[in-house]
Amino acid sequence: MSRRHPYVWAVSLTAIGLGLFLYKVVLLGFPLTPGTISDIWTVETRVAFVARAEPVRVSMYILRGSQRFIVVSENFISQGYGVNSVPENDNQQGVWSIRKAKGSQTLYYRAVIRRVDTKEPPVRSAPPKAAPAGFEGAYLAAAESLIAEIQAQSADLDGLVGELFKRLNRPQPDENVALLLGGESSMSKKVDIGVRVLRHGRIPARVVHGIRVREYDRDVPLIQWVEAHDGARWRGYDPSTGAAGVPEDYLPWWRGDKPFVELTGANRLQVSMSVSLNEEEAIRAAMDRAKIASPGLLEFSLFSLPIQTQGVYRILLLVPLGAFLLVICRNVVGLKTFGTFMPVLIGLAFRETQLAWGIFLFGVVVSIGLSIRLYLERLKLLLVPRLAAVLFVVVLLMAALSVLTNKLGLQRGLSVALFPMVILTMTIERMSIVWEERGPSEAVQQGIGSLMVACVAYVIMTVDYIEYLVFVFPEMLLVLLAGILLLGRYSGFRLLELPRFKALAERKP
Amino acid sequence: MFRLAERLVSTGVLGLNRRNAEYTLAWNPRSRYPLVDDKLRTKELALSAGIAVPELYGVIEIERQTRDLPALLGAYTDFVIKPSHGSGGDGILVITGRLRDMYRRSNGQLMTREELRYHVSQILSGIYSLGGHPDKALIEYRVKFDPLLDSISYQGVPDIRIIVFLGVPVMAMVRLPTRMSDGKANLHQGALGVGVDMATGTTLTAVWRNDVVSEHPDTGNSVVGVKIPNWEVLLELAARCHELTDLGYQGVDIVLDRDKGPLVLELNARPGLNIQIANRAGLLPRLYLVEQHHKELVSVEERVAFARKQFCTLKER
Numbered sequence: 001m002s003r004r005h006p007y008v009w010a011v012s013l014t015a016i017g018l019g020l021f022l023y024k025v026v027l028l029g030f031p032l033t034p035g036t037i038s039d040i041w042t043v044e045t046r047v048a049f050v051a052r053a054e055p056v057r058v059s060m061y062i063l064r065g066s067q068r069f070i071v072v073s074e075n076f077i078s079q080g081y082g083v084n085s086v087p088e089n090d091n092q093q094g095v096w097s098i099r100k101a102k103g104s105q106t107l108y109y110r111a112v113i114r115r116v117d118t119k120e121p122p123v124r125s126a127p128p129k130a131a132p133a134g135f136e137g138a139y140l141a142a143a144e145s146l147i148a149e150i151q152a153q154s155a156d157l158d159g160l161v162g163e164l165f166k167r168l169n170r171p172q173p174d175e176n177v178a179l180l181l182g183g184e185s186s187m188s189k190k191v192d193i194g195v196r197v198l199r200h201g202r203i204p205a206r207v208v209h210g211i212r213v214r215e216y217d218r219d220v221p222l223i224q225w226v227e228a229h230d231g232a233r234w235r236g237y238d239p240s241t242g243a244a245g246v247p248e249d250y251l252p253w254w255r256g257d258k259p260f261v262e263l264t265g266a267n268r269l270q271v272s273m274s275v276s277l278n279e280e281e282a283i284r285a286a287m288d289r290a291k292i293a294s295p296g297l298l299e300f301s302l303f304s305l306p307i308q309t310q311g312v313y314r315i316l317l318l319v320p321l322g323a324f325l326l327v328i329c330r331n332v333v334g335l336k337t338f339g340t341f342m343p344v345l346i347g348l349a350f351r352e353t354q355l356a357w358g359i360f361l362f363g364v365v366v367s368i369g370l371s372i373r374l375y376l377e378r379l380k381l382l383l384v385p386r387l388a389a390v391l392f393v394v395v396l397l398m399a400a401l402s403v404l405t406n407k408l409g410l411q412r413g414l415s416v417a418l419f420p421m422v423i424l425t426m427t428i429e430r431m432s433i434v435w436e437e438r439g440p441s442e443a444v445q446q447g448i449g450s451l452m453v454a455c456v457a458y459v460i461m462t463v464d465y466i467e468y469l470v471f472v473f474p475e476m477l478l479v480l481l482a483g484i485l486l487l488g489r490y491s492g493f494r495l496l497e498l499p500r501f502k503a504l505a506e507r508k509p
Numbered sequence: 510m511f512r513l514a515e516r517l518v519s520t521g522v523l524g525l526n527r528r529n530a531e532y533t534l535a536w537n538p539r540s541r542y543p544l545v546d547d548k549l550r551t552k553e554l555a556l557s558a559g560i561a562v563p564e565l566y567g568v569i570e571i572e573r574q575t576r577d578l579p580a581l582l583g584a585y586t587d588f589v590i591k592p593s594h595g596s597g598g599d600g601i602l603v604i605t606g607r608l609r610d611m612y613r614r615s616n617g618q619l620m621t622r623e624e625l626r627y628h629v630s631q632i633l634s635g636i637y638s639l640g641g642h643p644d645k646a647l648i649e650y651r652v653k654f655d656p657l658l659d660s661i662s663y664q665g666v667p668d669i670r671i672i673v674f675l676g677v678p679v680m681a682m683v684r685l686p687t688r689m690s691d692g693k694a695n696l697h698q699g700a701l702g703v704g705v706d707m708a709t710g711t712t713l714t715a716v717w718r719n720d721v722v723s724e725h726p727d728t729g730n731s732v733v734g735v736k737i738p739n740w741e742v743l744l745e746l747a748a749r750c751h752e753l754t755d756l757g758y759q760g761v762d763i764v765l766d767r768d769k770g771p772l773v774l775e776l777n778a779r780p781g782l783n784i785q786i787a788n789r790a791g792l793l794p795r796l797y798l799v800e801q802h803h804k805e806l807v808s809v810e811e812r813v814a815f816a817r818k819q820f821c822t823l824k825e826r
Contacts, residue, residue, distance in 0.1 A: 382572070384634070437599050491526045491531055492514075493518075498513045500786075503716070503719070504790070505516035
């Protein structure tokens with residue numbers, strides 16, 4: 001009876017999974033392949049804070065669109081808040097307000113934008129009145145001599161702005177610049193000073209805050225740009241190099257010096273932005289059809305989640321796939337690994353570090369950690385303190401590797417921080433015990449087994465097409481689950497057992 | 510590859526997946542595992558059933574007790590220290606004698622008191638136990654092996670592993686420690702496994718590190734054709750362990766002591782599969798046979814007689 005259960009489950013899970021899948025593909029026309037890259041993105045801002053049982057007012061800059069991007073639609077997701085959209089100077093502001101709120105609150109602003117390819121030059125505009133630069137005393141003199149020096153050296157606006165930001169970005173700035181920056185070297189300070197120096201030189205200038213629009217990004221950083229008016233139109237400059245021009249994927253959000261979000265009546269403000277390339281038109285169309293055919297289906301689909309969370313699930317849904325691979329590697333092939341799911345997690349970390357770097361960093365951390373652990377053996381420590389000591393070593397090693405690779409200019413080295421360190425620690429501990437008890441060859445064998453499974457998991461989990469399939473058709477995981485149930489009843493030989501028992505096969509021809 | 514798998518199937522070789530799915534999972538109730546995983550409980554259980562086991566000298570349960578170790582060991586010049594929840598022979602320390610304050614291990618190395626104490630606290634911290642749980646350390650009688658097996662052993666105590674299925678002994682092997690296995694009788698640590706004819710207790714071929722051999726790798730003596738003394742007693746002892754634990758599929762490890770006769774060392778709920786290589790025979794046909802007949806076999810004598818009659822390898826040849 002119970003022997004048959006796994007099969008019954010396997011069949012029904014497969015039926016449900018395949019049924020949903022076929023329904024979505026055949027009847028609703030969900031595309032099986034990710035189509036061409038579209039020019040539509042969804043941009044989302046999440047504002048979270050803790051209200052103090054007072055009237056709350058949140059004002060946040062919202063999108064106005066730019067030369068390259070137009071805002072197709074936007075919406076505000078907020079329970080019980082009144083929402084207003086008001087213009088402010090060159091910007092647009094969204095204002096949420098509520099008479100009384102208490103506890104943690106989360107508001108979303110979501111906009112759909114479309115990129116338009118225009119070769120037209122930016123629109124002409126009359127030069128605005130230069131705002132006062134606001135320098136005083138010694139700063140005034142420093143700004144004065146700085147702009148005078150630069151103006152003497154440059155022929156046009158591009159040269160002037162370029163020279164100014166080159167000076168601001170020097171690792172060893174001259175006296176004037178050093179005084180103005182006052183020891184701070186953050187990009188926002190440089191941008192602020194740069195804009196004010198330009199204004200002091202009677203050149204209208206302003207700061208632009210915006211983001212880079214890429215495929216899928218969570219926690220997108222705000223990037224500042226500088227605009228200066230050449231008498232006919234605004235021109236953009238990269239404050240980190242001083243070069244003229246704006247990148248293709250730069251979406252300006254607001255201009256001016258004010259903070260992104262202003263909040264009254266609450267504290268502990270957290271703002272994060274995310275961007276996702278919209279699933280192309282075909283999926284949209286399929287989803288519209290689904291809305292009519294069976295309204296419940298999409299109400300509960302992954303597409304209804306906030307983009308930030310969608311991004312998380314794009315990765316999380318790959319983990320069961322890795323686990324499936326692991327079951328095959330262990331129970332059918334017979335590879336030995338450290339820890340049951342350690343290889344899957346390592347494979348997941350490889351996604352961020354890239355394969356070669358991942359293997360290198362993993363190898364370095366584990367082998368150095370292992371040698372230190374084998375030394376700790378001599379100190380005769382008890383188990384838990386020893387494990388804690390190894391954890392210390394692992395964290396310090398990771399920090400040291402990051403610093404070292406950063407100094408060498410190898411950006412990838414920084415990603416060592418993405419390895420799950422507790423898993424690394426446990427791996428080192430188990431490996432050292434195997435090393436002591438069964439000898440180095442067994443330890444290395446299991447280590448290589450783990451790495452192999454991690455690599456296979458990485459390869460499978462990085463295929464974009466698989467990521468797409470699992471995300472659009474999560475019901476396929478049910479079919480995999482059915483496979484796992486069947487593998488749970490697999491009682492045949494493991495592949496690596498065959499050579500082991502070879503001697504037994506020789507007797508009977 | 511497939512041909513090889515096919516031949517193995519026709520020989521009736523039991524693989525790890527099948528052992529887990531159809532034997533250990535099916536016949537060994539989870540609740541009975543602690544009886545065999547905890548060697549202290551096994552020992553108590555065996556004593557209460559009148560099964561001979563090596564005498565227990567003492568148990569160390571907490572770190573503080575390791576300070577009193579010298580006092581506890583005072584009277585004994587030779588003894589064995591082992592983790593109560595050990596697996597695969599890991600963490601077993603055999604002391605054969607003393608030299609002033611030092612302890613002599615079975616491989617001739619000397620150990621200071623401090624080292625001995627560290628080993629015990631390692632055991633307590635659970636480093637050798639299944640799943641890393643805190644453990645107890647047992648100190649017990651060191652078995653002086655029977656001179657009858659002298660010719661085929663080298664350092665350490667050879668033991669006899671008998672697989673018992675539903676109370677019927679189905680396959681047996683002698684495990685001989687080698688220099689490589691550091692005096693331990695575990696095959697994966699490099700010990701030699703020698704198949705045993707179930708009817709007579711005569712050794713057959715041997716397996717060493719997955720290869721078939723016929724001489725002891727350290728001494729060069731032939732290990733084939735040696736008759737194990739008291740074979741019938743050994744089989745009965747193994748068969749009785751089924752009632753002891755209620756485990757359907759288990760491995761019983763027995764040693765032959767010079768003075769005390771056969772002693773049950775430990776029981777194993779997940780016995781390894783190398784025994785098949787040592788015997789050059791698959792377990793499956795024997796297991797099927799037992800499954801068909803086990804209802805008719807009630808008494809220990811009947812089960813032993815069945816095993817001796819059915820699983821006689823020598824006559825087959």
